[in-house]
Amino acid sequence: MPFTVTADGSYAAWLALGRGTDGWFPERWTLDGPEPYAVPLPGTQPEEPDSRLLPLTDGRVLIRRWVGERFALSLLYPAGRGTGEVPLGAIECPQLTLLPPAPDGTSAYALVHGAESTTLWQVHGSTSCPDLLATVPGRCEGGAWLDRSGRLLALDRELDGLTKAVVVDLGRGGETSPLLQITEHSNDRLLLAEPDSGLLVVRSDAPGTDRLGWGVLGSARPVRFPECLMPDGASLQPIAAQPGQALSPEGCAVAFTVRRDGTTGVGVWRPVTKRLRQFAAPEGWLTGAGLWTADGELRLPFVTAAVPCGLAQAPEEDETEALTPARPVPLRLAPQARAR
Numbered sequence: 608m609p610f611t612v613t614a615d616g617s618y619a620a621w622l623a624l625g626r627g628t629d630g631w632f633p634e635r636w637t638l639d640g641p642e643p644y645a646v647p648l649p650g651t652q653p654e655e656p657d658s659r660l661l662p663l664t665d666g667r668v669l670i671r672r673w674v675g676e677r678f679a680l681s682l683l684y685p686a687g688r689g690t691g692e693v694p695l696g697a698i699e700c701p702q703l704t705l706l707p708p709a710p711d712g713t714s715a716y717a718l719v720h721g722a723e724s725t726t727l728w729q730v731h732g733s734t735s736c737p738d739l740l741a742t743v744p745g746r747c748e749g750g751a752w753l754d755r756s757g758r759l760l761a762l763d764r765e766l767d768g769l770t771k772a773v774v775v776d777l778g779r780g781g782e783t784s785p786l787l788q789i790t791e792h793s794n795d796r797l798l799l800a801e802p803d804s805g806l807l808v809v810r811s812d813a814p815g816t817d818r819l820g821w822g823v824l825g826s827a828r829p830v831r832f833p834e835c836l837m838p839d840g841a842s843l844q845p846i847a848a849q850p851g852q853a854l855s856p857e858g859c860a861v862a863f864t865v866r867r868d869g870t871t872g873v874g875v876w877r878p879v880t881k882r883l884r885q886f887a888a889p890e891g892w893l894t895g896a897g898l899w900t901a902d903g904e905l906r907l908p909f910v911t912a913a914v915p916c917g918l919a920q921a922p923e924e925d926e927t928e929a930l931t932p933a934r935p936v937p938l939r940l941a942p943q944a945r946a947r
Contacts, residue, residue: 608621608622608623608624608631608656609621609659609660609895610893610895610896610908611660611661611662611707611708612638612662612708612847612896612898613662613663613664613708613712614664614707614708614709614710614712614752615639615664615712616638616639616898616899616900617637617638617639617664617712618635618636618637618638618639618662618663618664618666618668619635619636619638619662619896619898619908620633620634620635620636620660620661620662620668621633621634621636621660621893621896622634622654622656622658622660623645623647623910629653630653630654631653631654631655631656631658632647632648632649632650632653632654633647633648633649633650633654633658633660633668633670633683633690634646634647634648635648635662635666635668635683635685636908636916637666638898638906638918643908643916643917643918644916645915645916646685648668648683648684648685648690649690650683650690650692654670654672655672655673657673658670658671658672658673659671659705661705661708661715662708663682663708663712663713663715663731664712664713665712665713666684666685667682667683667684668682668683668684669681669682669683669695669705669715669730669731670682670683671703671705671717674697676699677697677698677699677700678697678698678699678700678703679694679696679697680694680695680696680697680698680730680731680737681693681694681695682695682731695730695731695736695737696730696736696737697737698717698719698728698730698737700719700720700721701720702719702720703717703718703719703720703728704717704718704720704748704750705717705730706718706750706760707750707751707752709732709752709757710752710754710755710756710757710802711732711756711757713731713732714729714731714732714733714757715729715730715731715732716728716729716730716740716750716760717730717737718747718748718750718762720746720747723744723745724742724743724744724745725742725743725745725746725747725762725764726739726741726742726743727739727740727741727742727743727760727775727781728740740777740780740781741775741777741780741781741783742781743762743764743773743775743781743783744764744766745764745765745766745767746764746765746766747762747763747764747765747773748762748763748765749761749762749763749772749796749797749798750762751797751798751799751800752800752802753774753800753802753824754802755802755803757777758776758777758778759774759775759776759777760774760775760777761773761774761775761786761797761800762775763796763797769792769793769794770794770795770796771785771786771787771788771794771795772785772786772787772795772796772797772809773785773786774786787809787811787830789809789811789813789829789830790813793811793812793813794811794812794817795809795810795811795813796809796810796811797809798810798819798844798845799845799847799848799861800824800848801848801849801850801852801856801859801861803850803851803852803853803859804823804848804849804852804853804854804855804856804858804859805823805824805825805826805854805856806821806823806824806848806852806856806859806861806878807821807822807823807824808820808821808845808848808861809821809822809830811830811832813830814832818832818836818837819832819833819836819837819843819845820832820833820836821833821836821878823856831878833876833878833881835876835881835882835883836876836883838865838867838883838885840867840868841865841866841867842865842866842867843863843864843865843866843874843883844863844864844866844895845861845862845863846861846862846863846864846895846896846897847861847862847897847898847899847905848860848861848862848899849861849899849903850899850901851901851903856878857877857878857879858877858878858879859877859878860875860876860877860899860903860905861875861876861877862874862875862897862899862905862921863875863876863883864894864895865883865885871888871892871894872885872886872887872888873885873886873887873888873892873897873905873907873921874886875905875921884924886921886922888907889907889909889917889919890909890911891909891910891911891914891917892907892908892909892919893907893908893909893910896908904920904921905920905921906918906919906920906921907919907920907921
């Protein structure tokens with residue numbers, strides 16, 4: 608199940624399974640304290656596995672559920688020993704995708720996919736939600752915020768047989784403009800964007816095969832495709848980029864999921880080092896999830912029978928030992944959550 612972290616790294620949410628329940632239930636993790644802890648947010652009945660969660664920085668969790676012929680949206684929050692819920696409305700459509708957490712921590716956005724166009728909706732953060740903001744020709748997927756103000760949203764748009772990353776400007780009524788155009792006939796997707804440094808991680812077939820590359824937002828320099836991001840027999844998917852590296856894109860670290868021969872590990876790369884460090888993932892890793900702290904530490908969430916809520920810290924640049932799990936707070940002893 609997707610494990611989604613707020614833009615500031617304070618909270619996360621995912622659909623957990625079991626733990627004495629009859630099925631799937633929302634669970635919120637608090638990540639900005641001295642130690643992580645989890646708070647279950649079960650409803651009156653188990654959730655469907657296709658429900659999706661989006662944590663907010665006030666401690667509430669937005670949930671998207673399929674109900675009949677529409678997608679219903681609600682806010683969940685701890686309420687004594689139970690779960691409070693505030694309905695936010697519904698959108699009647701065949702497919703609705705929640706976008707990554709917005710930089711302000713309180714707004715939430717979604718894409719509704721049509722036959723020939725994609726509509727962008729704000730589903731939380733204003734008095735008129737759900738609110739239709741823009742209609743973009745073509746089918747849009749992905750989603751990455753390019754600035755800390757939450758004005759510029761990048762999407763991968765498929766139109767006329769090609770996929771190109773575009774920018775939707777929410778400050779100008781959803782005006783759309785090109786972001787990636789490596790060659791006229793290439794498919795150019797944006798996989799990750801780090802707003803502080805401007806670092807972009809892309810996937811493109813412009814070199815002749817589908818490869819990972821990197822560039823800098825607003826730079827006139829071309830996208831580069833390092834050999835180290837194409838290791839033999841492995842596939843890479845970016846997880847998260849190091850924040851706070853203002854004007855230093857070449858020193859910005861990026862974490863990757865590394866899949867090879869049926870195994871999954873972790874990789875860390877910086878453009879300036881021109882190499883990919885690889886190491887084993889912690890036991891019980893929630894594959895594809897991770898976050899960087901302001902101090903530059905990579906932390907990977909994991910769950911085991913003994914540790915229901917854990918964060919493992921990646922080794923330092925010059926270390927090769929296995930990941931060291933952070934000491935968790937047992938779920939039954941976790942302090943009561945409070946909205947912030």
